[in-house]
Amino acid sequence: MESERQQAPRxxxxxxxxxxxxxxxxxxxxxxxxxxxxxxxxxxxxxxxDVSCRFPRGRISVVxxxxxxxxxxxxxMIACLIRxxxxxxxxxxxxxxxxxxxxEVRAFRRRVGMLFQFGALLDTLSVYxxxxxxxxxxxxxxxVEIAAEVRRVFEAVGLEGVDDLLPGELSGGMVKRAxxxxxxxxxxxxxxxxxxxxxxxxxxxxxxxxxxLRVNERVGATMIITSHHTESTLRIADHLVMLxxxxxxxGAPLELVHGGDERVVxxxxxxxxxxxxxxxx
Amino acid sequence: xxxxxxxxxxxxxxxxxxxxxxxxxxxxxxxxNAGRRPPLRLRRLVDEIYDTGVLSxxxxxxxxxxxGMVLALQGHNTLSRFGADAQLGAVVGLAxxxxxxxxxxxxxxxxxxxxxMAAEIATMVVTEQLDGLRMMSVDPLDFVVAPKxxxxxxxxxxxxxxxxLFGIFGGYAIGVVVLGGDGGTxxxxxEDAVEFSEDVLGGLVKGTVFGVLVGFVATYRGFTATPTSxxxxxxxxxxxxxxxxxxxxxxxxxxxLWGV
Amino acid sequence: MRExxxxxxxxxxxxxxxxxxxxxxxxxxxxVSYRGPGGxxxxxxxxxxxxxxxxxxxxxxxxxxxxxxxxxxxxxFRARVVLDVDGRLALPSDTSASILTAGVLGxxxxxxxxxxxxxxxxxxxxxQFTQSAVILERxxxxxxxxxxxxxxxxxxx
Numbered sequence: 001m002e003s004e005r006q007q008a009p010r011x012x013x014x015x016x017x018x019x020x021x022x023x024x025x026x027x028x029x030x031x032x033x034x035x036x037x038x039x040x041x042x043x044x045x046x047x048x049x050d051v052s053c054r055f056p057r058g059r060i061s062v063v064x065x066x067x068x069x070x071x072x073x074x075x076x077m078i079a080c081l082i083r084x085x086x087x088x089x090x091x092x093x094x095x096x097x098x099x100x101x102x103x104e105v106r107a108f109r110r111r112v113g114m115l116f117q118f119g120a121l122l123d124t125l126s127v128y129x130x131x132x133x134x135x136x137x138x139x140x141x142x143x144v145e146i147a148a149e150v151r152r153v154f155e156a157v158g159l160e161g162v163d164d165l166l167p168g169e170l171s172g173g174m175v176k177r178a179x180x181x182x183x184x185x186x187x188x189x190x191x192x193x194x195x196x197x198x199x200x201x202x203x204x205x206x207x208x209x210x211x212x213l214r215v216n217e218r219v220g221a222t223m224i225i226t227s228h229h230t231e232s233t234l235r236i237a238d239h240l241v242m243l244x245x246x247x248x249x250x251g252a253p254l255e256l257v258h259g260g261d262e263r264v265v266x267x268x269x270x271x272x273x274x275x276x277x278x279x280x281x
Numbered sequence: 282x283x284x285x286x287x288x289x290x291x292x293x294x295x296x297x298x299x300x301x302x303x304x305x306x307x308x309x310x311x312x313x314n315a316g317r318r319p320p321l322r323l324r325r326l327v328d329e330i331y332d333t334g335v336l337s338x339x340x341x342x343x344x345x346x347x348x349g350m351v352l353a354l355q356g357h358n359t360l361s362r363f364g365a366d367a368q369l370g371a372v373v374g375l376a377x378x379x380x381x382x383x384x385x386x387x388x389x390x391x392x393x394x395x396x397x398m399a400a401e402i403a404t405m406v407v408t409e410q411l412d413g414l415r416m417m418s419v420d421p422l423d424f425v426v427a428p429k430x431x432x433x434x435x436x437x438x439x440x441x442x443x444x445x446l447f448g449i450f451g452g453y454a455i456g457v458v459v460l461g462g463d464g465g466t467x468x469x470x471x472e473d474a475v476e477f478s479e480d481v482l483g484g485l486v487k488g489t490v491f492g493v494l495v496g497f498v499a500t501y502r503g504f505t506a507t508p509t510s511x512x513x514x515x516x517x518x519x520x521x522x523x524x525x526x527x528x529x530x531x532x533x534x535x536x537x538l539w540g541v
Numbered sequence: 542m543r544e545x546x547x548x549x550x551x552x553x554x555x556x557x558x559x560x561x562x563x564x565x566x567x568x569x570x571x572x573v574s575y576r577g578p579g580g581x582x583x584x585x586x587x588x589x590x591x592x593x594x595x596x597x598x599x600x601x602x603x604x605x606x607x608x609x610x611x612x613x614x615x616x617x618f619r620a621r622v623v624l625d626v627d628g629r630l631a632l633p634s635d636t637s638a639s640i641l642t643a644g645v646l647g648x649x650x651x652x653x654x655x656x657x658x659x660x661x662x663x664x665x666x667x668x669q670f671t672q673s674a675v676i677l678e679r680x681x682x683x684x685x686x687x688x689x690x691x692x693x694x695x696x697x698x
Contacts, residue, residue, distance in 0.1 A: 081412055106418045113416075120413035122405075124328075134417045182417075327552050334559075335551045378566065439559025446562050475570045476596075485563065 032057035032222045033078060033190070035248075038087035040073060047073055048084065049246030055239065057092070060216050060223045062233045062253075064267065065243035071226035072117075074243065075192050078224065079114055080105045091190075110138070113183030113221075115193040119175040121167040121182070128163040131182045138186070153181040156218065157211060173204040177211070184219065191221040197229045205229065209236050230268045242267070308504065309497045315420060316427035325428040333394040333429070334436030338443070340389055345377075345444035348385060349451025352376055356452075357460055370467035371474030373452035374445075378480045382445035383438075383487035384532050387495060390433075390440060391524035395499040396517040398429050402503025403516040411504075426504060430496040437492025438485050445484070483539045490531060495524045579607060580628030584667045585638040585651070590620045591674030593640055593649045599624050601653045606630060609651060624651065624668075633658040639672035649674055 038051040047070045055061045065071045076082045078089060080097055089097040094108050121130045128150060135146045154160060157177040167175060176196055183191060196212065197205045209232050216223055227233055233240065233253065240253040244263050249256065257268045356372040402425065405411050411421040449471065457464045475481065499520045506516035590612055599607040607626030615621035624638070635656030642649050653668075662668070 076412075079412075079416060081415065109416055109418045114413070116409045116413055118408055120409040122410055122413070123408075133419070137417065137419050182413075327549060330552045330555070331548045335555045338555065374570065435556075439556065439562070442559050442562035442566065445566065472570050475566070477567050481563075481566045481570070 032092045033224070034090045035074070035077075036088045036090070038074075038077065038084045038089070040070075040077075040082075040084045046246050048087075048243075051087070051243065051246070051248045053241045053248040053250045055222060055224055055241075057222050058216075058220050059238035060212065060225065060236050061239040061241060062237040063224060063226045063241045063243065064228060064230075064233055066267070067228065069243045070246075071228075071243060072194055075114075075194055075224060075226050078190075079112060079192055080108065110186065111188050112190045112192065113186065113188035115176065115179045115183045115191070115196060117195045117198055119167060119179035121175070121178060123167050126164050126166060127159075127170070127178050130167065131178065131185055134182065134186050149185055150181075153185045156184060156215065157181045158207075172199050173207065176200070176208060180211070180215070184215065187219070189221050191215070191219070191223045193223065193225040195226055195228075197227055197232050205232060212236055234268070304505070305497070305501050308501050312422050312427050312430050312497065312500065315423040316431050318423070322424070322428050325424070326432055329428045329432035330436055333390070333398070333432045334440060337390050337394050337436070337440055340393055341386055341440045341444050342447045344385065344389055345382070345447035346451035346454075348381055348444075349373060349377065349448030349453075350455045352381075352448065353452035353455035353460070357456060357462075366462060367466050368470050368474075369452070369456045369462060370449075370469070370471035373456070374449055374471040374475050375480060377445045377448040377452075378475060378484045380532070380536070382448065383441045383484050383491055384528060386441040386444045386488065387437065387491035387528040388525050390437060391495045391499075391528065392521050394433070394436075395495045395520050395524050398433070398496075398499040399503035399506070399516040399520040400513055402426065402429070402500060403506035403513040406504065406506055407508045407510070407513060421504075426500045430500050433496030433499070434489065434492040437495065438488030441484065441488035441491075483535070486539065487532065487535050490535060491528050494527050494531060495520075498524045498527065579625045580664070581607075581626045581630060581632075581662070582610065582664045583624045583626060583632075583638075583662060584665070585622045585624060585671050586615055586617075586619045586667065587622060587640065587671050587673045588619060589640075589673040589676060590622060591640060591642075591649050591676060593622070593651070593674065597648065597650045599626055599651045599653060601630075601655065606653070622651070626653075628664075632662045634660040634662050634666070635670065636662060636668060637670035637672065638668045640674035642675070 033055040034052075035054075036052050038048045039046070040048040051070075051074065063071045063074055073082065077084055078097070080100065083098055087098065091097060091108070094111070095104070097105075097108070100108065121127070122133070125133070131150050131153060132146050135141055135149060139146075141149070157180050159174065159177045159181060162170065162174060162178065167178065170178065180193075180196075183193075193212070196208055200208060212223065212225065213236055215221070225236075234257065237253045239250065240256050241248055241250040242256065242261075242264050244261075249261050249264060251260070256264045258265070352373045353369060356369050357366065360366050360368055360372065405421075405425065411425065414421045414424055453464065453467055456462045457467050502516040502520045502523070506512040593609065593612060595609055595611060597609045598605045599609065607624055610623040610625040612623075613621050626632075632653065633656040635658040637654045637656065639652050639654070640649055641652050656670075
């Protein structure tokens with residue numbers, strides 16, 4: 001699935017926000033997922049007071065917040081793993097998520113792929129068996145056909161030679177790739193990624209950013225990513241949703257970061273102090 | 282704590298315990314249901330029987346042998362005062378088959394395999410593996426929990442039987458080889474005293490019931506663990522405590538009912 | 542894949558071993574198969590059955606040939622015991638049945654002593670000659686009475 005978007009040359013990484021510029025069209029594509037008035041409190045603390053936001057179809061949206069601000073909570077609500085105390089989530093083509101029955105949720109999840117923060121691969125199965133699991137459970141494909149599909153997603157995420165390894169034997173970057181492969185194998189049209197950049201060294205973060213961009217081009221899925229990596233966010237986001245004090249502020253990344261809400265500007269500000277070690281010794 | 286404070290705390294605790302029991306029953310019914318429906322997941326069942334049964338063999342057989350030896354020693358002590366040495370085989374065999382086999386096996390297995398089972402499932406909760414399964418529209422109860430629970434139910438009576446056999450053998454080793462009793466008398470008093478429907482069947486029923494107990498308690502505690510590392514260890518230890526106490530209490534009821 | 546054939550082997554062995562153990566305990570030790578030869582049902586009436594139980598053994602010269610099938614109160618207020626005995630035996634019709642005790646404290650069982658008659662007992666026939674169980678307390682009571690009456694007056698209360 002080719003997108004009409006231009007490709008920035010991959011040798012020189014785009015400056016923050018350059019991607020949004022390159023896009024050429026407004027981030028206001030038709031919303032595929034829309035949350036309205038979500039409220040959620042746990043342990044006496046209100047995590048969401050009144051969260052409303054939209055996620056455009058086929059675009060990469062990043063949900064940012066300070067730690068504990070509810071990014072993962074929002075993602076898990078879209079995944080129907082938790083229910084908000086109040087509010088609704090509408091998905092174009094699927095209905096309203098919060099009131100769905102178990103059977104409807106199961107059907108909805110067939111269209112959703114999720115990459116968990118630590119991969120969440122089953123640690124007693126090999127990487128191949130993990131990635132093949134959705135197909136073995138749901139489809140009637142033969143082993144040969146399944147192997148072809150696994151090869152396909154491995155190639156899409158850039159994994160090879162790991163078939164028989166256990167998840168515990170993989171490096172952090174490889175775990176994320178394997179998790180992504182598993183999330184993609186049933187060709188979802190919604191992809192959720194929880195903190196894909198966490199725990200990775202800077203070169204690997206770069207590689208994961210490129211990977212997510214590539215997946216978005218090839219697969220065209222609506223991608224929702226949670227992150228507090230400010231740089232990565234600006235590099236890949238078409239649409240930014242910031243969770244602040246129990247509510248959501250959203251818009252095009254450049255606009256939000258450089259103007260508008262003070263709190264957003266603060267969050268994305270570059271550190272001012274010079275790095276230690278520079279200067280007189 | 283003031284008297285009223287203590288009473289209301291007790292009331293709250295009781296309510297909590299009743300609620301927990303209710304959740305446990307719902308959970309067990311869901312697991313039983315999931316296990317009965319296809320796909321039967323035999324591959325996973327076999328893997329779990331390996332973890333639960335085969336890996337418990339050493340501890341069960343060694344303990345059985347040791348218990349048999351002690352029974353023979355103590356039994357000989359008491360029986361020889363009444364000149365009833367010849368009944369040693371019966372004493373050792375009956376004690377093992379009716380009580381010690383099923384009960385001790387259950388306690389040992391709860392400690393070894395039960396706590397491991399709870400910890401494994403709890404760890405899967407912490408690392409979001411169960412959520413991962415849910416996102417793939419695979420029911421964790423069906424994929425992970427049911428094979429483990431059913432493996433325990435199948436393994437327990439088999440392990441209990443092996444405990445008994447090694448115990449009889451241990452009793453033989455002490456009663457005959459060391460203390461000089463007659464081997465033939467040992468075996469024949471055993472065979473005379475033991476009756477299938479009274480003793481052997483009762484022992485097997487106990488073994489199976491204990492397997493159900495340990496299996497469901499372990500999987501429940503693991504499944505409902507709080508997703509922290511403290512939660513994992515709490516799941517493991519509470520499994521051992523609850524399963525062990527439940528075994529002993531249920532043992533009384535089965536013994537009372539079976540004898541009727 | 543990885544080490545599955547080995548695992549399967551161990552699991553299979555474990556299950557087989559366990560089942561073999563159950564079989565051994567049930568059959569050899571527990572005597573579940575006195576589903577041996579049976580088929581000849583005899584009725585014996587006793588004045589006293591003592592602690593005779595169902596499935597108690599029936600022996601001839603110490604060899605087990607059957608079991609007690611049921612113990613009930615008969616119409617004449619005597620105990621009616623039904624025996625299930627090896628059908629291949631040709632027992633003379635003057636065979637006697639006695640209730641004996643195995644050892645001093647042991648279980649009670651039925652011993653058959655074949656007579657010399659040419660007629661043979663058929664299924665449903667009654668055993669003519671029976672010897673009731675000895676109740677230890679009555680025996681002791683009798684002994685005390687005998688001792689007492691052998692004594693001079695004054696000792697009887």
